[in-house]
Amino acid sequence: MYYRIKPLKIKTKKAVGYNIKSLDSLYVIKDYYLKNNKPQFEGYSEDKEGEYLVGNAKWYNENNILLDSRDFNYKENTKSKFAFPKWPILYIDYKIATKSQFIGGIELCLDCENKNKLFLGLGFGVTSYNDTNYGLPDLHLSYNTAKFLFVKGGISDKHAYGLAGMTVLNLLDLGFGYSQPFNNNKIPVIKGFTFGATFRFSSNQKAYTQIRIM
Template sequence: MTVITCLFSLFKTQNIYSLIAVLFLFTPKLSAQNDTIFFNSNWKIITKDSAVYYRIKPVKIKTKKAIGRKIPDIDSLYIIKDYYVKNNIRQFEGYTKDAEGNNNVGKAKWYKEDGTVMYSRDFNKPAPGTFRIPSSPITYINYSIADKSLLTAGYEFCLDCQTPKKLFLGLGYGVTNSYNRQYYGLPDLHLSYNVSILFAKIGTTHKNSYLLGGLTLMNFIDLGFGYSLSYDKNKAPAFEGFTMSLNLRFTRNKKAYSQFIGY
């Protein structure tokens, strides 16, 4: 092998090593750029040169670990973190069902450029000033005993079924036991707040009001004790005094029922 051949071979080897070194240095930067998404002030994807915000490529996290509960058919959520380009301070943090960050779940926070919290929201709850359409109606049957017995049936609406704390709004109609061989109909309006194994209930008819509290079995059976107060004691049906109540709920909406611990 001649001297020229040896030098050429050495030159090629050094070039290969130099190329490898250059690629090694630039690969993390290229990867970082690919993992970063840049936005303008209207949150349209653009190049870095004119960007106002940027987002690190979202990573997945288990749903229960992220928001403390499971979501049917959604095993994982994406962690979304946005930053201001000018100072690298966080602009937003939260969880979404999609990698684009359009379907928020759980708690989220927005930050000012100085890092202070500008706004926060729990996406499990309706936005302030909005109304959430109640879920499908729940059929309820209630049997109460005070000075007389009262059998009531109707529909309830679960106003907040996304959390373990359930709020039921009920509308129904009841029929009393005989008052001197006369039966009376009482329209029923009530609110029932169920938490774990306990519940509290307040309601009214055109003849009386009542307040109850007691135990609930998965929100399917409520056994309550309380007091009923007549609006006019001199007119039947008075339906007043210490009251015991048994309430049953029937619905296909599984969220209306609570679950046993561990299930």
């Protein structure tokens, strides 16, 4: 968790070293870790929420070690905030419908610059049916909002499923939904109302929902 001091405005040239015709000033964005007051983020933005960054931005871990440094060009930034993800996310997934399913794999955060996150995952797991274990591939897409809600859809070679529920800072997703098999006569049959829990592990802090204290 981190907090943000109230952003102040300074002249654009002083912030980034050059003038921008349509942008006279920028907000100075500074975030600090709550546990030790060390910097988490430093940068400049068109808006005080820090959504549209301009110039050099830096991210740090809790030991004040630089994790990432990136230059945001003003013209490119106003067109799109999307950047191809750098870090894969490890995930562990448990679901239960007619049978329990244990799955692990990796996710890519497709839109980590926004408050709402979009995760694309690919994994493999197992399920047991009639005392026999079966491999279970997994491909899913999960949309996690900053309001601690998520909706998720996915498929294996045996079934398709949909879930919705609550997320705890994107570290843990808990949801209910439904699973539909592709073939009711081909085992394993995964069908019915489904409970799911997903755990995420990543060094990319932007994959998680951050609690901000102004």
